[in-house]
Amino acid sequence: MNAVQSMNPLVQARDVHKSFDELEVLKGIDLDIMPGEVVVILGPSGSGKSTLLRCINHLEAINKGFIAVDGQQIGYRLRNGQLEKLSANGIARQRRNIGMVFQQFNLYPHMTVLQNIIEAPVGIHGESRQEATQNALKLLERVGLSEKAASYPRQLSGGQQQRVAIARALAIKPKLMLFDEPTSALDPELVGEVLATMRDLAKQGLTMIVVTHEIGFAREAADRVVFMDGGKIVEMGAPEDVIGNPQHPRTKAFLSRFL
Amino acid sequence: MSGLPLTSASPAGDAPFRDVATAHAPFRLGRLILWVAIVLVAVDFAWIVAHNENFGWPVVAAYFFNPTVISGLYVSLGLTVVAMALGTVLGLGLAIARMSKDRLATSFAALFIWFFRGTPLLVQLIFWYNLSTLFPQLSIAIPFGPTLASWDTNSVITPMTAAIVGLALNEAAYMAEIIRGGLLSVDRGQTETAEAFGMTRARALWRIIIPQAMRSIVPPTGNQLISMIKATSLVSVIAMADLLYSVQSIYNRTFEIVPMLLVAVIWYLLITSILNVGQSYIEAYYGRSDRRTGAAEKPVLAGAAVQEASH
Ligand SMILES: Nc1ncnc2c1ncn2[C@@H]1O[C@H](COP(=O)(O)OP(=O)(O)OP(=O)(O)O)[C@@H](O)[C@H]1O
Numbered sequence: 066m067n068a069v070q071s072m073n074p075l076v077q078a079r080d081v082h083k084s085f086d087e088l089e090v091l092k093g094i095d096l097d098i099m100p101g102e103v104v105v106i107l108g109p110s111g112s113g114k115s116t117l118l119r120c121i122n123h124l125e126a127i128n129k130g131f132i133a134v135d136g137q138q139i140g141y142r143l144r145n146g147q148l149e150k151l152s153a154n155g156i157a158r159q160r161r162n163i164g165m166v167f168q169q170f171n172l173y174p175h176m177t178v179l180q181n182i183i184e185a186p187v188g189i190h191g192e193s194r195q196e197a198t199q200n201a202l203k204l205l206e207r208v209g210l211s212e213k214a215a216s217y218p219r220q221l222s223g224g225q226q227q228r229v230a231i232a233r234a235l236a237i238k239p240k241l242m243l244f245d246e247p248t249s250a251l252d253p254e255l256v257g258e259v260l261a262t263m264r265d266l267a268k269q270g271l272t273m274i275v276v277t278h279e280i281g282f283a284r285e286a287a288d289r290v291v292f293m294d295g296g297k298i299v300e301m302g303a304p305e306d307v308i309g310n311p312q313h314p315r316t317k318a319f320l321s322r323f324l
Numbered sequence: 325m326s327g328l329p330l331t332s333a334s335p336a337g338d339a340p341f342r343d344v345a346t347a348h349a350p351f352r353l354g355r356l357i358l359w360v361a362i363v364l365v366a367v368d369f370a371w372i373v374a375h376n377e378n379f380g381w382p383v384v385a386a387y388f389f390n391p392t393v394i395s396g397l398y399v400s401l402g403l404t405v406v407a408m409a410l411g412t413v414l415g416l417g418l419a420i421a422r423m424s425k426d427r428l429a430t431s432f433a434a435l436f437i438w439f440f441r442g443t444p445l446l447v448q449l450i451f452w453y454n455l456s457t458l459f460p461q462l463s464i465a466i467p468f469g470p471t472l473a474s475w476d477t478n479s480v481i482t483p484m485t486a487a488i489v490g491l492a493l494n495e496a497a498y499m500a501e502i503i504r505g506g507l508l509s510v511d512r513g514q515t516e517t518a519e520a521f522g523m524t525r526a527r528a529l530w531r532i533i534i535p536q537a538m539r540s541i542v543p544p545t546g547n548q549l550i551s552m553i554k555a556t557s558l559v560s561v562i563a564m565a566d567l568l569y570s571v572q573s574i575y576n577r578t579f580e581i582v583p584m585l586l587v588a589v590i591w592y593l594l595i596t597s598i599l600n601v602g603q604s605y606i607e608a609y610y611g612r613s614d615r616r617t618g619a620a621e622k623p624v625l626a627g628a629a630v631q632e633a634s635h
């Protein structure tokens with residue numbers, strides 16, 4: 066990759082529309098995310114934040130528009146000048162370098178913490194078991210859970226589970242990490258440990274899109290804050306502008322609840 | 325009350341310290357009498373059965389390891405294993421087909437399950453056995469086109485193949501529903517996570533969904549296996565020399581009907597008992613991630629963790 070290319074956006078979304086049956090949830094989203102950028106998406110419940118995130122790795126197919134990650138249009142390919150839907154396995158291949166962390170952690174309950182982490186590197190990315198295990202133990206150390214490698218998810222607290230989920234997503238060496246309300250299912254005293262881990266990642270230059278209600282995290286860790294309402298991006302900019310000095314009445318109304 | 329502070333119920337707030345380690349279970353006279361009564365009845369019943377000449381225990385003992393009986397036992401066990409294995413594999417395929425988004429696959433699976441669950445197994449077996457009267461020739465051909473290969477039905481459908489096909493297809497219909505139930509019991513988020521990590525459908529099913537579904541698949545499958553062992557006795561109608569057929573062939577000569585049936589009954593009970601033990605081990609295996617203690621309590625070295633991961 067040359068310097069010019071690396072300045073291309075990692076994520077490009079153009080005029081993205083998404084409907085569930087009659088209900089239009091995304092009504093024309095335009096968003097570019099540069100490599101290394103940390104973008105926090107804020108917005109009221111039902112505004113389409115999760116849906117946008119799930120469209121980026123094609124867990125949901127969009128109805129209109131264009132989404133590309135790392136220069137590849139997600140879910141489609143060009144064939145003889147015609148846009149063609151990719152097969153399920155083709156889409157799976159495109160997702161390999163996108164990590165995702167879910168609100169409900171979604172660890173594999175039948176596997177130990179270590180097995181959870183090495184599942185994708187060994188099974189999908191073709192790493193050797195040894196290499197993957199070493200890397201997994203390093204990641205566990207990074208999220209502060211070295212001693213839990215042989216535990217099963219049910220034996221961990223919510224905060225620990227979410228940190229394992231983050232380690233699991235990092236194990237695939239993602240170019241992009243998607244977080245969907247990673248702290249919303251946690252008790253207040255456990256939120257801090259997960260946010261600290263995420264702040265750490267942000268500092269290390271990982272490209273992250275984070276949907277959260279943690280305004281403090283947005284203020285400190287985000288390069289850019291996106292405020293969504295009613296399926297549209299209402300306001301977007303540096304955290305000190307969007308959070309510190311919101312312009313749009315909906316943003317003001319939303320933020321006033323956190324003061 | 326105030327004279328017996330240690331035995332009276334204290335008002336809330338000042339319960340005296342009484343270590344539960346010193347507690348003992350109260351003696352229940354009623355339970356003891358019940359136990360004694362039941363044991364007496366059971367022993368008495370066993371005594372009566374053991375001393376009843378009509379049961380012919382010496383005959384039971386004499387024929388228990390009779391070569392004909394043992395070979396019948398092998399046939400029953402072999403049929404069970406083969407039919408169950410085929411039925412499970414086919415059932416898995418049907419379950420996946422039934423759950424797919426493909427209309428063709430779902431319709432086919434639904435039709436198969438409808439037919440094979442809806443007709444008596446005995447009738448299915450007789451049909452398979454008599455297939456040659458319906459179709460004297462079996463051929464592989466392009467529909468309405470040329471025939472590629474052809475066999476005489478009687479040479480393909482022996483009692484053995486009729487029994488295996490009949491039992492396996494019937495079993496597949498039941499296993500399909502059991503497996504589908506198991507797959508549906510797994511949290512939707514698991515499929516989604518596997519997808520998000522870029523796993524193919526097949527891999528997600530094999531590594532993530534099926535292992536979790538096993539917990540609800542194993543108990544009814546154990547049930548099916550036990551039913552299957554007994555269902556194999558139906559193949560005696562198509563002259564397949566299973567356990568029941570073997571004892572029948574002996575009592576047709578000796579007229580010792582009850583003792584010979586007892587031989588079969590005891591063998592069936594022995595096999596099911598062994599299967600029950602096996603099932604509880606399998607259930608414990610798939611429930612291992614539920615134990616709260618265990619791995620977490622042990623200090624974990626990197627080496628131990630590596631070993632754990634290499635299973
Ligand atoms: N699979 C689905 N089928 C039908 N409607 C859906 C589906 N998923 C989401 N929706 C609807 O889309 C809208 C946006 O949902 P989305 O989950 O994106 O909101 P959100 O901004 O993430 O909200 P929250 O903060 O509560 O998580 C909601 O009205 C929701 O009911």
Ligand SMILES: [Mg+2]
Pocket residue numbers: 114115116245246
């Ligand atoms: Mg959401």
